[in-house]
Amino acid sequence: MYLHQVPTNFFDIFPDDVSLLMVLIDTNPFFWNSINTSLSFSKFISNVLAFLNSILLLNQLNQVVVIATGYNSCDYIFDSSALQNHNQKGESLLQKLEEFVDKDESLCRDDSVDGPGFSLLSGSLSMALCYIQKVFRSGPLHPRPRILCLHGSPDGPGQYVAIMNAIFSAQRSMVPIDSCIIGAQHSAFLQQASYITSGIYLKPQLLDGLFQYLTTVFATDLHSRSFLQLPKPVGVDFRAACFCHKNTIDMGYICSVCLSIFCKHHKKCSTCGSVFGQAQTQDSSTPDRKRKTSVDN
Amino acid sequence: MYSLLVPSFCAINKLSSALFQGGNYIFEFDSFADRDICREFVAAAIAFHGETGKSTSEKPAAALQDEQLSTAEMEHRIKLLQEDNELQRLHKQFVIGGILTEAEFWATRKKLLDQNDRRKPKQRVALKNEMWSVKPLSDGQSNRVTFNLTPEIIHQIFAEKPAVRQAYLKFVPNKMSEKEFWTKYSRAEYLHSTKNVVAAAAEAAEDEELAVFLKQDDMLTNEARRKIRRVDPTLDMEADVGDDYMHLPDHGLLREESKDVLDSQYEPYRRYFSQDLNQHAAVVLQGRVVDVELGDTRSVAEALARTKQAELANEVSDGNLEKDLSHRISRVAEIEDLQGPRDLAVAPLCIKDPRDYFDSQQANALKPLGDAGSGVKTLKFNVSSVEAYGSLRELISEIRVTGLSEPITDPEVAFKVLSGLTQNISSTKYHLGKSPHESILDSLPKVTKEDLLHHWTSIQELLKHFWSSYPITTKYLYTKVTRLKDAMSQVYPKLQVHFVLLDNYNCFLYNGLPTCVYNFSCIFSLNSRKLRNLCSQISGIKFPYLSNQCFRL
Numbered sequence: 058m059y060l061h062q063v064p065t066n067f068f069d070i071f072p073d074d075v076s077l078l079m080v081l082i083d084t085n086p087f088f089w090n091s092i093n094t095s096l097s098f099s100k101f102i103s104n105v106l107a108f109l110n111s112i113l114l115l116n117q118l119n120q121v122v123v124i125a126t127g128y129n130s131c132d133y134i135f136d137s138s139a140l141q142n143h144n145q146k147g148e149s150l151l152q153k154l155e156e157f158v159d160k161d162e163s164l165c166r167d168d169s170v171d172g173p174g175f176s177l178l179s180g181s182l183s184m185a186l187c188y189i190q191k192v193f194r195s196g197p198l199h200p201r202p203r204i205l206c207l208h209g210s211p212d213g214p215g216q217y218v219a220i221m222n223a224i225f226s227a228q229r230s231m232v233p234i235d236s237c238i239i240g241a242q243h244s245a246f247l248q249q250a251s252y253i254t255s256g257i258y259l260k261p262q263l264l265d266g267l268f269q270y271l272t273t274v275f276a277t278d279l280h281s282r283s284f285l286q287l288p289k290p291v292g293v294d295f296r297a298a299c300f301c302h303k304n305t306i307d308m309g310y311i312c313s314v315c316l317s318i319f320c321k322h323h324k325k326c327s328t329c330g331s332v333f334g335q336a337q338t339q340d341s342s343t344p345d346r347k348r349k350t351s352v353d354n
Numbered sequence: 355m356y357s358l359l360v361p362s363f364c365a366i367n368k369l370s371s372a373l374f375q376g377g378n379y380i381f382e383f384d385s386f387a388d389r390d391i392c393r394e395f396v397a398a399a400i401a402f403h404g405e406t407g408k409s410t411s412e413k414p415a416a417a418l419q420d421e422q423l424s425t426a427e428m429e430h431r432i433k434l435l436q437e438d439n440e441l442q443r444l445h446k447q448f449v450i451g452g453i454l455t456e457a458e459f460w461a462t463r464k465k466l467l468d469q470n471d472r473r474k475p476k477q478r479v480a481l482k483n484e485m486w487s488v489k490p491l492s493d494g495q496s497n498r499v500t501f502n503l504t505p506e507i508i509h510q511i512f513a514e515k516p517a518v519r520q521a522y523l524k525f526v527p528n529k530m531s532e533k534e535f536w537t538k539y540s541r542a543e544y545l546h547s548t549k550n551v552v553a554a555a556a557e558a559a560e561d562e563e564l565a566v567f568l569k570q571d572d573m574l575t576n577e578a579r580r581k582i583r584r585v586d587p588t589l590d591m592e593a594d595v596g597d598d599y600m601h602l603p604d605h606g607l608l609r610e611e612s613k614d615v616l617d618s619q620y621e622p623y624r625r626y627f628s629q630d631l632n633q634h635a636a637v638v639l640q641g642r643v644v645d646v647e648l649g650d651t652r653s654v655a656e657a658l659a660r661t662k663q664a665e666l667a668n669e670v671s672d673g674n675l676e677k678d679l680s681h682r683i684s685r686v687a688e689i690e691d692l693q694g695p696r697d698l699a700v701a702p703l704c705i706k707d708p709r710d711y712f713d714s715q716q717a718n719a720l721k722p723l724g725d726a727g728s729g730v731k732t733l734k735f736n737v738s739s740v741e742a743y744g745s746l747r748e749l750i751s752e753i754r755v756t757g758l759s760e761p762i763t764d765p766e767v768a769f770k771v772l773s774g775l776t777q778n779i780s781s782t783k784y785h786l787g788k789s790p791h792e793s794i795l796d797s798l799p800k801v802t803k804e805d806l807l808h809h810w811t812s813i814q815e816l817l818k819h820f821w822s823s824y825p826i827t828t829k830y831l832y833t834k835v836t837r838l839k840d841a842m843s844q845v846y847p848k849l850q851v852h853f854v855l856l857d858n859y860n861c862f863l864y865n866g867l868p869t870c871v872y873n874f875s876c877i878f879s880l881n882s883r884k885l886r887n888l889c890s891q892i893s894g895i896k897f898p899y900l901s902n903q904c905f906r907l
Contacts, residue, residue, distance in 0.1 A: 084746070086739070086742035086743050086745070086746040087737055087739075087742050089742075089745075089746060089749075090737050090741070090742045090745055090746075091735070091737065097749060098746060098749040098750070099749040099750070099752045099753045099756075102749075102750070102753050103753055103757075103758050103759060103762065104762065104763075106758060107758055107762045147757075147758075148754075151750060151753060151754050154750055155747065155750050155751075158743060158746055158747055158750065159747075161743070162739065162740075162743040165739045165743070167739060168738060168739060169736050169737060169738045169739060170736070170737060170739065170742070171735075171736050172735075212712070214708075214709035214712035214713060215708060215709055215712075217708055217709065217711050217712035218708050218711065261771070262771075262774060263767055263770060263771050263774070265763065265764065265767045266763050266764075266767040266768050266770065266771035267763075268762050268763045268768075269763055269767070269768040269771040269772060270771060270775070273771070273772065273775055274775065286779050286782065287779070288775060288778045288779055288782070289782055298713075300710050300713075303713060314703060315703065315705050317710060317711070327706075327710075328705055328706060328707065328710055329703060329704060329705050329706070330704065330706070331701075
């Protein structure tokens with residue numbers, strides 16, 4: 058795997074706080090349709106636009122890329138480094154967003170959807186990571202990348218494996234994933250993502266002041282995070298639950314093929330179908346014997 | 355200028371303090387041995403003082419007087435100090451500062467002092483790559499030619515020429531002495547160097563032993579034949595493609611070739627340079643096969659002979675080699691395109707429902723986050739996709755029309771958000787140390803961190819010595835304990851300086867430090883409670899309690 062090299066005089070040429078910010082915005086129409094708050098999609102977009110402007114103002118060399126996470130597809134809708142005319146940033150973003158929504162609708166196969174539906178977070182995470190890899194390979198001088206997910210849709214169970222792979226890939230490339238949850242419920246995926254990649258996970262209490270949250274917390278670049286304190290969740294419980302009963306367990310049986318967890322011994326794995334061998338019998342007598350002999354001695 | 359007779363070591367000790375006041379000195383000695391001892395000692399002492407500063411030159415001199423250190427010991431200690439920065443810092447702080455004596459400082463480090471002596475170099479020395487050149491020293495006047503044979507060279511000769519080794523074992527000391535043996539060998543080498551094959555043959559006819567050296571080595575030839583039989587035919591000769599063996603005579607080696615065709619009777623006395631070179635290279639690459647002291651020639655010869663015999667025996671008994679070889683040949687000779695499809699021995703992985711992973715994990719992950727009543731409610735109703743996308747499009751066009759609003763957020767809301775966040779962040783100080791990701795020390799500025807760590811190690815050192823002198827039975831221990839106590843109480847104001855400096859960081863986000871200070875001072879206060887009680891019993895002095903003063907924020 059190609060690892061990006063930083064030359065010794067990197068910090069002379071590029072100042073410390075140059076950042077590349079990948080923003081993944083949730084454009085799932087069913088989610089935006091189903092929430093009932095003060096934050097409408099238009100207000101959301103205007104907050105995000107103001108935030109992007111402020112990021113670009115922080116440093117001349119900062120770059121911003123926006124990826125829309127749709128219901129059927131994902132696409133890049135804004136790239137600050139590709140712009141010719143700097144005064145038309147907002148317009149070009151909105152234009153591309155409209156085109157994206159049209160395209161997403163044309164791909165839609167469901168006539169109606171119950172509730173908020175799931176957006177393709179795994180797809181947009183992968184696209185962000187691909188863009189970051191391209192930036193890494195563009196040469197020794199590149200800004201330090203990070204990903205910001207503005208997410209509201211609930212977690213899609215079918216995307217688990219893909220999202221975990223994306224998270225591990227981000228961890229390896231040392232790209233933090235920040236998450237700002239604008240939906241009703243917490244997202245276990247993004248919580249894991251932020252925890253594993255040392256990013257920030259935040260679910261704002263007052264969505265009206267989303268802009269304030271964004272500029273206070275998510276605008277900090279990676280260099281400043283070494284000496285600025287940012288809000289952290291108290292603690293995360295990542296204990297496993299067994300696949301058969303969904304009970305939290307500390308000790309159990311794991312299938313060596315697909316790594317699914319069971320609390321009791323099964324003959325066959327229910328996830329991948331592999332047959333298990335004999336279970337190791339619990340030798341509770343042997344440790345007692347050992348203990349006894351040591352006491353005697 | 356002083357001139358002194360230096361009879362004893364004590365005098366040298368007294369001298370060292372005078373030496374480092376500056377100025378030049380000249381010493382006179384009775385014998386060379388004395389001079390050498392003195393020179394070594396002075397060099398060591400100069401190096402020692404050069405590092406630790408000249409200001410307190412009396413103290414080391416006094417310390418040295420107490421101990422009568424040997425120069426080796428001194429050098430050893432100096433080397434240890436040079437290698438370890440932290441150790442040197444501690445040494446400077448305590449020994450030069452007068453808190454601990456040299457003996458006390460090194461008393462707890464006996465293991466370090468002993469350890470170094472027994473270090474043997476782990477590297478093995480390889481054989482020299484020079485071929486023993488037959489360029490003997492000859493002085494132009496007389497007819498004598500001198501050869502230099504060191505044990506290293508003898509070892510190499512035995513390794514390269516098994517016939518010579520065998521002859522040595524056979525002839526010496528029965529038929530001739532070692533000196534005679536080597537003289538004969540040298541004569542043979544000299545004859546070879548003249549490249550006069552006829553003369554060599556003539557001499558060989560006369561002297562039977564000489565003939566052994568002059569003839570070609572049968573053992574070598576047999577060995578070469580065996581090796582050729584064992585060459586692996588699957589060896590990839592791709593690397594040799596560039597080498598041209600056909601058009602370059604003698605592989606490009608320059609040689610003076612005597613062009614006369616000789617009688618077959620002289621053939622055995624002919625030596626080929628390429629053969630010598632190959633054999634030499636093979637021996638050097640093999641490395642040292644025997645690990646014997648090179649002094650005793652006979653034992654070297656025997657050891658080498660034994661090794662060779664063992665190798666031979668191994669080869670003979672290794673019938674598996676043939677089987678292995680044929681296996682390898684059949685494997686490499688396969689052409690992949692012509693092979694049929696092979697059945698995989700493993701079954702493909704088929705995960706029926708990946709959602710199982712998600713469900714099992716979802717249950718626990720969200721519990722600690724609690725129910726965030728953010729006023730966002732999900733209305734579960736069925737929406738048609740047309741409607742959903744339509745409304746989204748409308749909202750987008752709404753922004754395009756209206757643009758960004760001014761102000762972007764209501765100031766009151768913004769203020770509420772900010773104060774909420776501040777409260778959240780400042781409450782994280784109660785959770786410091788719980789996350790495995792963060793390290794409190796790392797969040798401090800580098801200088802402060804290093805300083806704190808150094809204070810910690812020095813306190814450790816002082817406490818070690820303090821507790822080791824308890825119970826206090828003699829006056830010496832009492833003075834030592836008082837000294838240590840004074841040193842320890844001096845650390846507190848030094849730490850205070852740090853905290854005052856860091857207090858001036860007014861950023862509201864930087865709240866991690868007071869907790870760190872609290873944690874750190876707990877380390878002290880635990881010991882200091884004992885310290886305080888004990889020391890107040892001895893001296894009636896009350897100690898300052900650090901934690902109260904620092905946890906202000």
